[in-house]
Amino acid sequence: MTTFAAQVSELTKRLEAHQAEETGMKERYKVLITEMAETKAALGRATAELAIEQGNEVTSENLKVWFDQTGNGPAPEEILTKLLDGGQLSAVEGYVAWQDHQNYSKPFYLRLISESADFVELVSHKSRSGPTPFFSAFDELFEQKVLSTDLKERQMRHVARTNNLEVILKLAAAHHRNVLDHCSDFEMLKKLVAVNPKVMNNVRSDVTGRVLKMRELVAIAPKCAYFATSPITTNAGVGTRDSDQKKFTKVYNWLMSTGERKLIKAEVKAPEPTAQAPKKKFKI
Known part of the structure; x- marks a missing residue:
């Protein structure tokens, strides 16, 4: 065997060894990434549980870091329920407003909407795409929440169907766009302009x-x-x-x-x- 032939043989064996080592390292890296993700998720859950146990203030941003940014989101309903039990409504409201509207059960949404201080903001980032647990709860509590909430002067992104005159007039007073579906009836229109002449924008x-x-x-x-x-x-x-x-x-x-x-x-x-x-x- 010539010198160059021996060199080619040696280098070929060395390259094959490197490639085998690289393959092993890639497989190990995949395992490591999975283990890191699991550890982050477990750490996020444990951190949330510790904060609840110690009665520390939790924010919606905390929840995003502990769960969604670990790739293990959304936060479990159990955790959010514990936060509600601990009086941390604003954290849960802010977090759920940012989440998809079918991540949790209807009983959970019923409780959250019922306790919400600002249910308009809670629903403002969501879009209707067929029946979901969130909108099922929202529609069920809509009239009650409108009558018990200071709507201020703003438009609601979602308005549930209602024939309750008191609710309709309160929606009209808040913003003329809230009563678009009620302005085609002239007798109703006369009632609406009495509380907000701007509903004339709808006719x-x-x-x-x-x-x-x-x-x-x-x-x-x-x-x-x-x-x-x-x-x-x-x-x-x-x-x-x-x-x-x-x-x-x-x-x-x-x-x-x-x-x-x-x-x-x-x-x-x-x-x-x-x-x-x-x-x-x-x-x-």
Whole structure:
């Protein structure tokens, strides 16, 4: 065997040994990664349990680090229930708001929504995609939570179906978009504008351009005049350069004055002819 032949043989054996070692190291690395992930998950769970045991304050960010960032999320329902039992509602609210809406059981969601101080925020990051435990609980408690919560001036991303007038009016007062589905009925619309004239944003020209309807709405809530459209605005003499306030004044005055004239016309009747004695026949 020549010198070069011996060298090739030796180097080939050495490379095969390196490759075998590399394969072994890769397999060991896979095992190590799995073991590290399991250890991180166990550490996250243990850390959460320790915090609960010691009564330490826990945040939603803590829960994300302990569970989701270890690849072992979401946090178990058992852990979240223990936090609720310990009065750490805000941590659970913040965490669940960020989570998918079908990770936990309906009884858990019922409890969380029932206790939630701000159920609007709890649902604001979620989207409906068919029936889920979360939305089943949400719909069940919706009316109760609306009536017991300060909705402030904001729009709800999700509004459950309801025929409860008190609930509908509270939703309307919070934001006009909350009652989109209720504005097509004119009798309901009259109730809605009384609490928030901005619900007129939800109606079309079959209302905003109709004299009789707009006169009735403006009589309930004068600010409805801001939303008038043609032919009312044309008849009221509104110009293209008129400010919103000037448009309001012209429309309001026109609707009210024409309404009064029609009322007066209806009430003032022509005098009925007085009875006359029959004429005597003239005798020659």
